[in-house]
Amino acid sequence: MTTDRLRQSMTTDRLRQSVTTDLLRRWETLILALLVGVVVWASLGVDGFANGSNISFLLLDTTEIALMALTMTLVIVAAEIDLSVASTLGLSCAVLGWLWNAGLPIEAIMPICLLVGAVCGAFNGLLVTRLGLPSLAVTIGTFALFRGLAYVILGDQAVADLPPAYTGLATASVGPVPLMTVLVAVLAALAAVVLHATGLGRSIFALGSNEEAAYFSGIRVKRIKFWLFVASGVMASLASLVYTFRYASARADNGVGLELAVVAAVLLGGVSIFGGRGTLPGVLMAVLLLGVVRNALILADVANEVLNFVTGLLLVASVLAPNLGAIWRRRTSPQMEGKSP
Amino acid sequence: MEDTPVLALSGVSKAFGAVRAVRDVSLELYAGEVHALAGENGAGKSTLVKILSGVHRPDTGQILLDGAPVEFAGPADAQQAGVAVIYQEPTLFPDLSVTENIFMGRQPRARLGIDRRAMRASAAELFTRLGVQLDPDQPARGLSIADQQLVEIAKALSRQARVLIMDEPTAALSGKEVARLFGVAKALREQGCALLFISHRLEEMFELCQRVTTLRDGAFVASDMIADITPDDLVRRMVGRELDALFPKQETTAGEVALSVRRLTREGVFTDVSFEVRRGEIVALAGLVGAGRSEVARAVFGIDRWDAGSVEVDGKRLRPASPTAAMAAGLALVPEDRRQQGLVMDLSIERNIGLAGLAALHRGPLISRLAERQRAKDWAVRLQLKFARLTDPVNVLSGGNQQKVVLAKWLARKPSVIIVDEPTRGIDVGTKAEVHRLLSELAGTGVAVLMISSELPEVLGMADRVLVMHEGRLVAEIDRADATEESVMAAATGRTAA
Ligand SMILES: Nc1ncnc2c1ncn2[C@@H]1O[C@H](COP(=O)(O)OP(=O)(O)OP(=O)(O)O)[C@@H](O)[C@H]1O
Numbered sequence: 059m060t061t062d063r064l065r066q067s068m069t070t071d072r073l074r075q076s077v078t079t080d081l082l083r084r085w086e087t088l089i090l091a092l093l094v095g096v097v098v099w100a101s102l103g104v105d106g107f108a109n110g111s112n113i114s115f116l117l118l119d120t121t122e123i124a125l126m127a128l129t130m131t132l133v134i135v136a137a138e139i140d141l142s143v144a145s146t147l148g149l150s151c152a153v154l155g156w157l158w159n160a161g162l163p164i165e166a167i168m169p170i171c172l173l174v175g176a177v178c179g180a181f182n183g184l185l186v187t188r189l190g191l192p193s194l195a196v197t198i199g200t201f202a203l204f205r206g207l208a209y210v211i212l213g214d215q216a217v218a219d220l221p222p223a224y225t226g227l228a229t230a231s232v233g234p235v236p237l238m239t240v241l242v243a244v245l246a247a248l249a250a251v252v253l254h255a256t257g258l259g260r261s262i263f264a265l266g267s268n269e270e271a272a273y274f275s276g277i278r279v280k281r282i283k284f285w286l287f288v289a290s291g292v293m294a295s296l297a298s299l300v301y302t303f304r305y306a307s308a309r310a311d312n313g314v315g316l317e318l319a320v321v322a323a324v325l326l327g328g329v330s331i332f333g334g335r336g337t338l339p340g341v342l343m344a345v346l347l348l349g350v351v352r353n354a355l356i357l358a359d360v361a362n363e364v365l366n367f368v369t370g371l372l373l374v375a376s377v378l379a380p381n382l383g384a385i386w387r388r389r390t391s392p393q394m395e396g397k398s399p
Numbered sequence: 400m401e402d403t404p405v406l407a408l409s410g411v412s413k414a415f416g417a418v419r420a421v422r423d424v425s426l427e428l429y430a431g432e433v434h435a436l437a438g439e440n441g442a443g444k445s446t447l448v449k450i451l452s453g454v455h456r457p458d459t460g461q462i463l464l465d466g467a468p469v470e471f472a473g474p475a476d477a478q479q480a481g482v483a484v485i486y487q488e489p490t491l492f493p494d495l496s497v498t499e500n501i502f503m504g505r506q507p508r509a510r511l512g513i514d515r516r517a518m519r520a521s522a523a524e525l526f527t528r529l530g531v532q533l534d535p536d537q538p539a540r541g542l543s544i545a546d547q548q549l550v551e552i553a554k555a556l557s558r559q560a561r562v563l564i565m566d567e568p569t570a571a572l573s574g575k576e577v578a579r580l581f582g583v584a585k586a587l588r589e590q591g592c593a594l595l596f597i598s599h600r601l602e603e604m605f606e607l608c609q610r611v612t613t614l615r616d617g618a619f620v621a622s623d624m625i626a627d628i629t630p631d632d633l634v635r636r637m638v639g640r641e642l643d644a645l646f647p648k649q650e651t652t653a654g655e656v657a658l659s660v661r662r663l664t665r666e667g668v669f670t671d672v673s674f675e676v677r678r679g680e681i682v683a684l685a686g687l688v689g690a691g692r693s694e695v696a697r698a699v700f701g702i703d704r705w706d707a708g709s710v711e712v713d714g715k716r717l718r719p720a721s722p723t724a725a726m727a728a729g730l731a732l733v734p735e736d737r738r739q740q741g742l743v744m745d746l747s748i749e750r751n752i753g754l755a756g757l758a759a760l761h762r763g764p765l766i767s768r769l770a771e772r773q774r775a776k777d778w779a780v781r782l783q784l785k786f787a788r789l790t791d792p793v794n795v796l797s798g799g800n801q802q803k804v805v806l807a808k809w810l811a812r813k814p815s816v817i818i819v820d821e822p823t824r825g826i827d828v829g830t831k832a833e834v835h836r837l838l839s840e841l842a843g844t845g846v847a848v849l850m851i852s853s854e855l856p857e858v859l860g861m862a863d864r865v866l867v868m869h870e871g872r873l874v875a876e877i878d879r880a881d882a883t884e885e886s887v888m889a890a891a892t893g894r895t896a897a
């Protein structure tokens with residue numbers, strides 16, 4: 059009988075939650091609807107979209123963005139940002155190429171790359187938490203720094219003679235699903251559990267919303283932020299491995315500009331740029347949405363500029379939408395001012 | 400003097416979803432009169448203020464300005480109609496000067512840009528009119544809350560406000576500052592302003608106001624002339640029943656020393672502070688606002704570091720500057736500023752209650768939602784929290800109910816020492832009695848309670864011992880038997896009593 063009651067109270071609670079007019083939830087529904095809409099439109103209207111190999115390619119093509127978006131979600135929910143992820147990716151690629159040229163075995167190089175990512179993240183984290191600098195400024199700085207370092211290490215050469223065992227792995231599939239998508243799914247599940255079902259996740263939301271109150275509640279604000287940056291760096295270097303093997307080419311300019319795609323996906327997914335709000339499923343749907351849009355537009359032979367325009371439009375819409383109500387009210391109230399006595 | 404009211408509400412209602420915050424309330428504000436709005440936490444006072452100031456639109460009913468119906472589409476409309484509101488937390492621009500704040504958006508023009516001289520002169524004139532001394536050139540940052548409120552009042556005056564609404568202006572003021580504010584309010588009343596005043600302190604209403612309107616659960620109860628009723632009448636109108644004792648102090652026997660603070664010093668803030676709190680004891684830390692009481696509490700709890708001295712909980716020395724270590728040792732702090740420090744306003748009630756004890760909610764590596772909800776439910780019931788859903792963000796709760804959430808968050812940890820900083824600030828009489836009963840019960844179960852309070856009756860009514868601070872030093876320790884208003888105040892103002 060107890061279990062019965064329990065279940066009953068749980069369902070009513072869930073019912074209540076779904077009834078709440080929570081903007082975020084509605085936002086995710088919107089993104090999902092948009093995703094379904096775009097997929098249906100592309101399947102019907104774009105030649106070559108709705109076949110297995112294109113879908114596999116599309117999924118594979120979002121791997122790096124998806125990976126980095128996972129940790130970026132945590133970072134932005136904590137009211138920070140890491141704009142250096144794509145540069146960290148580039149630096150890690152450069153280190154990989156350099157060490158490969160130097161004759162190290164790839165199995166030794168990969169952990170070193172992850173370590174490079176960790177060090178990059180730790181550097182960001184230290185500047186933010188120890189010196190109290192805003193992460194926007196810090197990571198704009200390291201955005202240039204890490205990329206510059208990548209060029210110093212590898213110059214503009216491309217290291218391409220990578221072991222086929224690994225390049226093959228990066229593009230392999232299990233059935234119709236790319237192996238890398240499986241990797242993303244596993245890590246996404248992990249990140250979602252951390253963010254939504256652990257004390258650490260609760261703490262991240264709390265400190266992103268009100269750092270002082272979080273600190274007064276005994277949450278180790280600085281420590282958590284530091285490790286979030288480290289996680290972000292490690293994830294960027296993991297993405298660098300995928301990137302390098304997928305394109306079978308390690309270059310210093312690998313992944314230039316990806317940080318914007320990552321931030322775009324996270325914000326479009328409903329994460330508040332001010333911190334404290336957002337969900338991981340929302341972000342994953344947004345990553346897919348942006349991937350599908352890009353893929354469909356490329357297949358439809360739309361120019362690259364238009365592509366960027368559409369991505370930008372979606373992003374602006376996502377940042378604007380939650381505030382539209384307030385802006386509308388502000389715009390209309392001065393007009394009313396004249397009317398009343 | 401029953402002429403037309405300057406501003407009136409007639410049959411106004413406002414609901415937020417299922418919560419009917421204000422139901423069919425009428426209210427009349429007359430020129431030259433201070434009108435009090437009384438009611439328990441969540442009675443709908445602030446909501447009514449927001450209707451008068453154009454923030455909320457009433458669902459039904461009318462706003463009457465000089466007897467004629469008006470509609471306020473936003474705060475700008477209300478301002479234009481001469482309605483000014485002083486909120487509890489003033490909203491000045493910290494980097495602008497006092498003068499610039501007063502004239503924000505309406506700077507007098509000179510041929511080239513803004514006429515600073517004229518602006519400064521009229522600011523000075525406003526302060527003379529209010530009878531207060533403030534430097535017009537000082538930046539707003541660094542002003543005390545009391546001074547900031549005066550700047551807001553000057554701003555209202557400069558706009559020729561005819562109606563001045565003050566929502567709990569005295570909650571964070573010291574006795575002296577309250578007296579000054581009342582001086583200003585009385586002057587404005589003489590000058591023909593209509594004032595609306597909200598406070599949870601009965602004596603303030605009786606000192607300042609001529610008329611009082613009481614709300615209960617959003618509904619109108621009565622409107623009386625203050626001269627015709629007694630404080631007990633008013634309490635009965637607010638709570639709808641007879642109130643139990645306001646200070647239900649239980650006799651307890653003090654046990655072992657739970658908290659021991661020795662020679663604690665933080666340079667420039669407090670010096671050489673030593674005291675002990677025993678199990679089962681309620682010790683009050685009294686003093687004037689700014690004496691360093693909250694700062695001591697913050698240091699003990701590890702928010703700020705200390706320069707010298709030591710803190711022990713149950714005989715174990717605390718690591719400095721670590722709230723986590725303090726909590727692990729059994730310490731809890733209900734901070735002074737509940738909106739900034741006590742709560743994460745955007746998070747739900749249940750998440751806030753769970754926040755200080757996340758470890759206890761884990762089942763394996765994951766948080767148990769069931770445990771989280773159960774903990775919130777239990778404490779909400781125990782503290783008689785008024786809420787719609789546990790998943791609502793705490794910012795929709797009324798002030799007093801927010802305070803209960805902070806208490807719940809810390810009591811759920813079952814601390815052995817609890818420090819409460821102004822635990823009943825902004826809390827209505829009924830809830831105040833409840834909080835007092837709760838603290839008393841806690842002490843009864845062997846918890847050591849350190850209570851910082853600026854309200855003397857609370858200090859005298861609840862404390863087994865009173866510690867008094869003055870300018871960063873502990874200047875007196877007074878036993879319950881010897882504690883009187885005079886002895887505590889004498890020590891607090893630095894007149895060292897015998
Ligand atoms: N924006 C809102 N959304 C939902 N409920 C609200 C909102 N604002 C107020 N309420 C609810 O309306 C009721 C009245 O709240 P209000 O703030 O007016 O009380 P109050 O009398 O000012 O209390 P206090 O003395 O604690 O300040 C409360 O139950 C509160 O939770």
Ligand SMILES: [Mg+2]
Nearest residue numbers: 444445797798
């Ligand atoms: Mg209120």
